[in-house]
Amino acid sequence: KNNVTIRLPEEVPPNIAQVFKDVIPFALSVLSIYGLDLIVRNIFGTNVAESVGKILAPLFSATDGYIGLAIVFGAYAFFWFVGIHGPSVVEPLIVAISYANIEANVQLVQAGMHADKILNPVTQTFVVTMGGTGATLVVPFMFMWLCKSKRNRIVGRASVVPTFFGVNEPILFGAPIVLNPIFFIPFVTAPIINVWIMKFFVDVLQMNSFSIILPWTTPAPIGIVMGTALAPLSFVLAIT
Numbered sequence: 001k002n003n004v005t006i007r008l009p010e011e012v013p014p015n016i017a018q019v020f021k022d023v024i025p026f027a028l029s030v031l032s033i034y035g036l037d038l039i040v041r042n043i044f045g046t047n048v049a050e051s052v053g054k055i056l057a058p059l060f061s062a063t064d065g066y067i068g069l070a071i072v073f074g075a076y077a078f079f080w081f082v083g084i085h086g087p088s089v090v091e092p093l094i095v096a097i098s099y100a101n102i103e104a105n106v107q108l109v110q111a112g113m114h115a116d117k118i119l120n121p122v123t124q125t126f127v128v129t130m131g132g133t134g135a136t137l138v139v140p141f142m143f144m145w146l147c148k149s150k151r152n153r154i155v156g157r158a159s160v161v162p163t164f165f166g167v168n169e170p171i172l173f174g175a176p177i178v179l180n181p182i183f184f185i186p187f188v189t190a191p192i193i194n195v196w197i198m199k200f201f202v203d204v205l206q207m208n209s210f211s212i213i214l215p216w217t218t219p220a221p222i223g224i225v226m227g228t229a230l231a232p233l234s235f236v237l238a239i240t
Contacts, residue, residue, distance in 0.1 A: 063097055064119050066199065070192045072119065073128045077188045080133045083178055094119065105211040109229065115208040118199050122210035125166070126223035127198045128191045132168025135190040137220055139163070139171055165217045197240060207233035
């Protein structure tokens with residue numbers, strides 16, 4: 001508001017001048033958080049980050065349940081279906097929980113315990129969006145082998161390779177699947193069913209959840225196996 005900053009002559013390149021302009025706001029932000037951290041440590045005996053984690057713990061648990069997972073990943077597909085990039089809408093809301101869960105899984109595995117956190121970025125990449133949003137990994141094969149339309153068979157052949165690596169825009173817009181009412185129910189429900197199957201494997205069959213982050217372009221079946229550190233049941237899950 002008061003524009004308190006460090007001003008340099010106009011001759012200074014803008015990218016360098018901007019660094020100096022940001023020094024005071026950044027310093028005030030750091031000092032404010034540091035002061036808050038000191039207060040929290042004195043009152044609660046823990047730091048700010050851990051306190052926030054404890055406050056949000058019920059939310060973390062809720063999103064890792066069947067209903068929470070269905071809402072989160074159903075929204076991914078729904079937004080994509082209506083032409084909006086689903087991850088861009090949903091991910092900012094869950095990114096903190098998602099990465100906290102993957103860290104928790106790593107710690108559980110290192111401690112020799114059961115890694116049971118489902119909502120994490122690896123689940124999203126290799127289970128929920130197996131072959132791209134909408135879990136379309138098998139769709140190109142269905143187009144190639146089951147469709148009577150020559151056009152759809154061509155779309156299927158053109159989409160096989162990119163979809164295998166998680167890029168399914170050719171099938172989404174080539175079929176098209178987006179805004180096509182015929183595909184609405186399978187497009188939205190397939191990711192939900194996938195993540196529920198994953199949760200069944202983790203909760204009931206006691207398979208470890210993901211603890212290794214891999215590049216998102218890794219083919220989903222390979223990512224499932226490698227992301228769970230070669231858990232025996234992951235081979236079954238990968239072909240389920």
